Every structure is written in C-alpha cells, then in structure tokens.
Amino acid sequence: MLKLNIHTLNEEESSYQQLFRLWREANGDNLEVQFDFAGCGFLRQNAVAFLGGLARLIEYRGGRATFAWDTLDDAIKVNLCQNGFMSTFGGPLGPWRGNSIPFREDKKQNPHGFVEYLADLWLGRGWVNISPLLRDAIAGRVAEIYLNAFEHSQSPVGVLTCGQHFPKNRRLNLTIVDFGVGIPSNVRLFQAGKIKPENLQASKCMEWAFQSGTSTRPGGRGIGLDLLHDFMRKNGGRLEMFSHQGYVSVANGEISYAERSSFFEGTLVNISLKCDDSFYCLASEIN
C-alpha cells in the first residue's frame, strides 16, 4: 500500500508543490493508496478539492483510495464533515451549513446546478456585499471556467469544487480543479502549425488562452475573464490558475504569467475574494 502523508496545506506555493507531488506519487494504475493526515495542521479548500479529485483518479485507474480519518486533527475533521468531503468518501458524518461551501464533484457537466451553487452557496450568503446583478455576472464568468473544463480538459473524473469562508481573515475562497490534459496541451496543438510545441512554454500557452476571444474550439470563448479581472481589482481579490508548469495570477489589478518548477497535468483555479464592508455592484446599476 502507498501511504501518502498529507502535511499542512494552505494557499502558499509550497502547498501547491506538495499537492502536485502527491499527484505524481499516485500517478499510476491499480494503486492501493491511503491518505494519512498525521502532522497536518490545516487543509484549505484547494487541498480538499484536489485530494477529492486525486482519490477519484486513483479509483479511475483501477486502484483504491482510503482516508485515515482517525489521523485527522479535530478541527480539520469537523470542516471535512461540514463541507461534505468526509461523507462523500465513506466517512461517518454528513454535511451541514456553516462557513464551508460544499465539496462538489461533477463527473458529468451540470451547468444549471453549478451556477446555482455559485450564486447561492458561494456568493449569495452575504459574505461579500454584492448586488444580485453583479453576483449573477460573476457566477456566469466562473461557470465559464467550469464549462471550459468539461469542453477542453478530457478529465476522466470531471470537475471538483470546494470553497471556504474565513471570517477572521475576511476572505471567501473557491477552488475548481480538473485532472485532464491541461490548458497548454490544447494550445500547443492549436499552434502546432506555426510554433513547435517544445518552443511554446506553458506560461505562454496560458497567456494565449487568457486573451479574450481566443479558443481552441469552434465558436469557443477563451478564458475571457475581463469582468472577473475588473472585480478582483476593485475588491482586492485574487485569482490563480495552475496548469502544467504554467501559472497565472490576477491580483492588485495586474495579470502576471510565470513558469513554475513543478508540473500538474490538469488545471486548478483558485479564487479568493475579500469580505470587506464595501458594497459592490455593476457600474450600470449606479448610472
């Protein structure tokens, strides 16, 4: 049996390195894997979504994934119960409403269900003061990320999502992850007639994909996050996207692209909104 030791996982670079290392270690067929949490002091929503997807990937490849629930810190255990992760993977307690945005796995596309999840369970609980119109506009944009994953990624386990409200830090976070072929893969294929794939860095592929209007599908839409970018700038929020070694950060009004050292074949998007006392609405609502 392969025992995967899960250490504290937050949203620092080192945590993403740990997550992607776990993916590499479990990246085989017919593996018997146990996730062990001794020594884990914290698990954020990005880790919850990712570990859920990794467990499903292990199962998809003919293996078995189990969780050593008794190695969990009590506070983490409560959180994994609350957000439904524990009950999804055979643990003892079912979910309830609290500061979590439920763990969710969509093996098949469920657009209406997902958009209601975003509008009601993530944005619609009053943690960010946001007008209904802006809430719906943001939900639509984030739903594009979800739909892009189903359309492009070929993820065998679909899309995994989880969120968390952090009242002390005044942040509201959401992570969406797929275990598919990754954004750079399709972009390199699309550009293959003009640029050799080996000459197209993952970060450049991400940059291309982020340009509004680009897509590798007919009538496609690119990632097109103009409205999200604008809201991030005003709110002080942050959006990060990881795919292959490519990394995109939308923060402080800037979009930046980087080449990372560690590799993850799929795509992970992490959104963090600031829960301040401002009220946010569309400019058209004021005019």
Next chain:
Amino acid sequence: MIMKVNVQELVGDVCMTSEDGAKVHDAYRAAFDRGETVELDFVGTRIFVSQFFNTAVGQLLKDYSKDEVQRRVIPLHLPFAGGAPMRQSIENAGRFYRDPQFRAALDKVLEAQAAEA
C-alpha cells in the same frame, strides 16, 4: 416584419448550455432566413455563458455576415452580464467561419481529441 422570441419562456432564467442556445436559434431561424428582423427578449434572464450564445446566435455567422447578424438580431432587456459573452460569441464565430487557417488549426485539435476519446 419582426419576430419576437422570449428567451426565458424557452430556456428559463439561466442561459448556459449549447442545447438551450439551440432552442432559441430553432425558434427564430426560419423567420431570419426569410429576411425578418428578430428581437430576442431577455427579460427575466440572469446568468449567461458564451456557450449559449454560440448556438443561439453565433452559428448564424456560417451563412450571414457579422454586420447582417448584428443588424437583424436585436437583443432586448439583455442584462449587463450577457453583453460581453454575446459580443464575444459573435466575434469568435465570425472568425471561425471566415478564416480558413483558424478553422484548420481548430480541426486539428478536434481530431486529436477525438482520437484520444
């Protein structure tokens, strides 16, 4: 002649899927082909994704110019959230159907994905 289509009556308040876009398209296509102007009334709709507009409107670009589509498909009561996805969908569709090199590159991606499926 103007044909009016109430989008919410056809697909509900969330305009997301290609299938829903196709319902809207199918409701007005014959009238559009006859030369009529089409008013798409979005009253009561809330959430929009480009994929919906690709089939609701974007596929017209296969047979008609962007100018004609924009002249004869009139969105009414379209919330702000729908404006950008609709514009982007028309732009992208126009590029796809008018640019053979762009289309060839896309076909290559689709072939590769089909081979792996």
